[in-house]
Amino acid sequence: MNKKPKMAIFKFTGCAGCQLEFLHLEDEFLDLLDLFDIRYWKMIKRDNDEKEWDISLVEGGISTPREIEEIKQIRKKTKFLVAFGDCAIGGCIPSIRNWTPQMEVEDYVYPDTSSIHSMKVTGIGEYVKVDEILKGCPPHRDTLIELFKSALLKIRPRLRKHSVCVECKFNDNECLLTSKKMACMGPVISAGCGAICPTLGRVCEGCFGPMSNPNAAALAEIFKDMGLNDKDIKRKFRKYAGMSPEFRMEAGH
Amino acid sequence: MDAYTIEKKDMKILLKRFQEDYKVFGPIKPGLESKFDEIKSIEQLHLDYISTVLPPKKFFHPPKEAMFSYKIEKGRFTSKEIKQNEKILIIGIHPCDVYALLKLDKLFSGDFKDPYYQNRRKNCVIVALNCVKPSEYSFCSSMNTGPFLDKGYDILLTDIGTKYLIELGTKTGEKLIEGLNLKKATKDNYHEKKRRLETSKKKIKKSMDALKISRIAQKNLHHEVWFDLGECGGVAGSLPCLSCGSCTFVCPTCYCYDVYDTVDFSLKSGTRNRELDSCQLLEYGEVAHGGNFRKDRKDRIRHWMLCKFGVAAGGSNSSCVGCGRCIRVCPSKIDITAVAKAIGGG
Numbered sequence: 304m305n306k307k308p309k310m311a312i313f314k315f316t317g318c319a320g321c322q323l324e325f326l327h328l329e330d331e332f333l334d335l336l337d338l339f340d341i342r343y344w345k346m347i348k349r350d351n352d353e354k355e356w357d358i359s360l361v362e363g364g365i366s367t368p369r370e371i372e373e374i375k376q377i378r379k380k381t382k383f384l385v386a387f388g389d390c391a392i393g394g395c396i397p398s399i400r401n402w403t404p405q406m407e408v409e410d411y412v413y414p415d416t417s418s419i420h421s422m423k424v425t426g427i428g429e430y431v432k433v434d435e436i437l438k439g440c441p442p443h444r445d446t447l448i449e450l451f452k453s454a455l456l457k458i459r460p461r462l463r464k465h466s467v468c469v470e471c472k473f474n475d476n477e478c479l480l481t482s483k484k485m486a487c488m489g490p491v492i493s494a495g496c497g498a499i500c501p502t503l504g505r506v507c508e509g510c511f512g513p514m515s516n517p518n519a520a521a522l523a524e525i526f527k528d529m530g531l532n533d534k535d536i537k538r539k540f541r542k543y544a545g546m547s548p549e550f551r552m553e554a555g556h
Numbered sequence: 557m558d559a560y561t562i563e564k565k566d567m568k569i570l571l572k573r574f575q576e577d578y579k580v581f582g583p584i585k586p587g588l589e590s591k592f593d594e595i596k597s598i599e600q601l602h603l604d605y606i607s608t609v610l611p612p613k614k615f616f617h618p619p620k621e622a623m624f625s626y627k628i629e630k631g632r633f634t635s636k637e638i639k640q641n642e643k644i645l646i647i648g649i650h651p652c653d654v655y656a657l658l659k660l661d662k663l664f665s666g667d668f669k670d671p672y673y674q675n676r677r678k679n680c681v682i683v684a685l686n687c688v689k690p691s692e693y694s695f696c697s698s699m700n701t702g703p704f705l706d707k708g709y710d711i712l713l714t715d716i717g718t719k720y721l722i723e724l725g726t727k728t729g730e731k732l733i734e735g736l737n738l739k740k741a742t743k744d745n746y747h748e749k750k751r752r753l754e755t756s757k758k759k760i761k762k763s764m765d766a767l768k769i770s771r772i773a774q775k776n777l778h779h780e781v782w783f784d785l786g787e788c789g790g791v792a793g794s795l796p797c798l799s800c801g802s803c804t805f806v807c808p809t810c811y812c813y814d815v816y817d818t819v820d821f822s823l824k825s826g827t828r829n830r831e832l833d834s835c836q837l838l839e840y841g842e843v844a845h846g847g848n849f850r851k852d853r854k855d856r857i858r859h860w861m862l863c864k865f866g867v868a869a870g871g872s873n874s875s876c877v878g879c880g881r882c883i884r885v886c887p888s889k890i891d892i893t894a895v896a897k898a899i900g901g902g
Contacts, residue, residue, distance in 0.1 A: 334821045452819050461816050465801060465837040472805035473619040473832075475610045477589035480887045490800035490887050515838040516853065518798045525795060525887055 308357040308454065311343035312387075313377060315363030315370050316397050316424055321388035322346050322362055324441035331448060338455060355380045358454055360387040360437075364394040366424045378431035385450065386426060386433045389440040389512050394424040394546045396440070402541065402555070425546060435460065438493050440510040440543055446495055464515040466490050467507050470498035479506055486526050488539060491517035491549075509542060513549035523553045557730065560722040560738035561745055567720070568598040571647075573736060578645035578681060581615065583608060588691055588884065592646065603648050603715070606691045607881060611653050611808030612646055616676045617660065619805070620831045623672060623815075627825035638827070640676055647683040647713075652694070652879040654684050654708040655701035656808030659875060663811060672830075681728055684709035686749075688756050693880025695762035695893055701877040703756040704749075716748040762883075762893045766874050769896045770866040777858070781898045785890065786854025792894035794886075797857045801834035803882035803890075804860060809875040810834070835859050861895060 312322055326347065328335065339358075343351040359381040365371055378384055389395035400408045401423045409416040427433060437446055446462055453460035467489035471478070479485040479501055488509040489501060495511050513519070519540065526536050537555040545554035562570060574580045583590040583605035590605035592612055610619075626635040649657075661677065664670035687696070687703040696702030705712055710729035714721040721741055724730045781791055790796050804810040814833040819826035833840055836857065841850035850856045859868060866874030876892070883891045 331821065338821065452821070452823070455823060456819065463837075463839055465834070465839060466799070468800035468802045469805065469834065469837070472610065472802060475591050475614070477609055478802065478885055478887070481885055482589055490798040490802075514799075516799055518796060518853065521795045521798050521888055 307338060307340040309342045309355070310339045311356040311359045311377075311381070312341070312346070313343070313359060313361045313363075313373075314346070315361065315374065315391070315427070316366040317363030317388065317390035317395070319346065319362070321360075321390075321437075321439075321441040324444060325360070325447060328444050328447065331444075335451060339451070353380075356382070358383045358385065360385045361391050361427055362387045364390040364397055364424045364426055365430060366397065366422060367420050368422070369420075371430050374427050374431055383434045383454065384427075384431065386428060386436045388437060388442055389510065389543055390424075391427050392436050392438065392512060392547075393426040393428075393544050395512075395543055398424040398546045399541055400424065401546065435462075437462070438464065438511045439495055440512075443495050443497070462495070464493045464495075466514045466517075467492045467494050467496070467498050467501065467511070470494045470496070471501045474498055474502050476501055479504070480525070484529055486529055486531055486535075486539065488522070491519050491522050509539070509544065512544040513547050517549050519550050519553045557724045559724070559741035559745075560733065561716070561719045561741050562722060562738055563719055567601070567603075569736060570733070571595065571598050571601065573732060574645050574647065574681075574683070577732075578643050580645050580647060582647040592648075595647070601647065603685055603713070604689070605648070606689055607650075607693075607879065607884070609881075609885075610806060611656060611879065611881065612649050613653075613656065613660065613808050615644065615646060615680065616657070616673050617664075617811060617813070617832070620829065621672065622827045622829050625825065625827045629824070637671075640672070641679060643679050643681075645681040645683060648685045649682055650685060650687045650879075651702035651705035652687070652696045652699075652877040653808050654682060654705055655699075656877045656879070657682070658708045659809050659877070660811060681710045681732070682708065683711040683713065683729075686712065686714040686753075686756075688715050688752050690756060690760050691880055691884070692761055693883040694760050694878060695764055695880060696878035697757055697760050698762075698764045698893075699766055699874065699876055699878035703760065704753045714749045714752065716745055716752065719745070721745050721749055762878075762880065762891075764876075764878070764893045764896045766866070766876070769899065770874060772900050773862055773865045773896075774867045776899050779899055781895060782854045782858040785857045785895065786852060790888065790890070791898050792891060794890045794894070795888035797836070797853055797890060798888055799836050799838070799853050799856060800887065801836040802885045802887070804834035804836055805832060806881040806885050807864075808877060808879055808881070809864075812840070835863070857890075861892060864892060865896065 386392045409419050450460045479487040485506045487506040489507040492509045493511040493514040523536050540550045540553040544550050580595045581592050582595045582601045584593045586602045588606045590608045595601050622638050624635045624637045664673040684705050690703050709725040712723040812833045813830045815830045842848045862868040864876040
């Protein structure tokens with residue numbers, strides 16, 4: 304076998320949950336260490352090397368000028384860059400603040416805002432070229448494993464981005480939207496979670512972001528017919544992927 | 557063949573007999589959103605169900621299955637088929653779903669035989685149940701697939717009040733009830749069955765002219781209906797399609813699947829799997845280098861409807877059985893019978 308591919312894991316504006324999900328691989332984690340050489344991962348390593356990497360997983364969105372600089376440096380040193388999780392893809396939950404004036408948001412948190420250099424939160428794709436995305440908040444461990452294996456085999460990973468409805472049907476679930484009149488985001492949200500929430504009788508919140516070619520306008524219309532008001536509908540689309548081009552209109556841009 | 561009757565309260569005798577040789581599956585909930593699952597005791601069996609979320613297709617062409625495992629040793633590939641040899645019996649399948657299985661049989665045993673499907677089918681006994689309570693979404697009578705059945709069963713049950721009429725379709729079915737000392741069916745029982753068929757037919761509200769629509773749809777590939785369904789407007793009070801794919805997964809005759817490998821970390825062994833796919837999903841028409849034959853939603857919804865109308869894939873054979881599941885499950889309330897009428901084949 305060739306030399307082990309060098310891997311790096313970085314975090315920007317996010318909650319570190321995606322990295323944690325990686326650590327939670329547990330059963331497979333030791334196998335992975337045999338296959339990859341993890342050169343940079345501040346969460347678990349004391350000595351980190353900043354040379355070049357074959358594959359970099361980047362968690363978190365970009366929200367300060369310093370982060371812009373850093374992500375550009377990472378891109379320069381990386382062969383294959385992965386946006387790891389919804390924050391890195393489109394800002395995700397931290398981006399909810401993009402709809403409130405910057406000044407107001409800063410005042411909520413900091414007594415003295417004079418040293419804050421924060422901007423609107425976006426995904427890393429706003430500044431650098433991204434080679435692959437792993438959807439989810441956090442991504443499902445199976446998709447991580449699929450990505451790693453594909454990287455070793457040098458083939459395209461099988462990361463399908465169809466609706467949650469697909470997995471919901473695989474589980475033989477009754478439809479929360481049509482049968483229970485619950486405002487489920489499933490028909491426009493990317494699968495990958497195994498439809499965990501709907502299987503437990505809870506609506507899909509949308510944590511995997513938009514599916515491929517979603518019809519967000521039609522779902523917003525369905526929510527309206529159910530009696531949701533405009534504000535609630537906007538909140539639903541803003542929550543995990545308000546910055547995505549697919550949900551922009553419904554999130555209220 | 558002879559026919560018999562059994563009191564409803566005595567159904568446990570029949571179930572016990574079935575369980576001697578088979579793992580028994582049946583509807584486990586009443587109502588429209590029932591589910592075929594294993595029946596261990598008679599209390600779990602709800603033959604008064606109206607419809608299920610997934611059709612019995614899931615037993616023969618499951619949403620996900622492993623086809624074979626493979627490994628490479630010293631440069632040589634070997635593979636081992638994963639065979640499913642469990643003997644099962646499904647009780648309570650409605651006529652529409654039996655007809656759907658007959659259509660799948662034809663498909664999977666044509667020029668290209670599908671051993672996985674055929675093997676499962678061979679190991680299964682069908683105890684069908686005539687449909688006396690069609691749902692508000694059904695249009696089986698338009699498709700000649702219900703509400704009552706005349707083929708495709710080993711045993712056929714009909715609810716005739718306090719009893720079930722038991723008709724036998726095959727030797728397997730005959731053997732199964734041998735020695736149970738069931739009462740022979742009388743003329744009155746048959747008369748009651750006929751009466752129930754007539755009442756059942758009257759309960760069906762939706763309709764579609766299957767022959768006419770297959771002829772008309774072919775000539776209306778650019779009808780505005782497809783644009784309304786795909787992009788804006790909707791048809792007959794519906795909203796446009798969401799491309800969620802629900803209609804195809806609950807369809808008892810949709811058979812399209814995707815094949816992919818799961819490789820072990822050793823990168824030297826793995827399994828080849830298949831998973832149901834849907835023509836409503838963007839990735840379905842995708843080919844190498846990002847090309848896509850059905851990039852637009854309107855093309856995808858049109859493709860599916862034409863397939864159900866009997867136009868796609870060579871035509872002449874409608875793959876719809878009128879079970880109405882797609883109408884019930886559609887969040888946008890798209891109704892295939894209304895679409896047929898809008899094109900002019902109703």
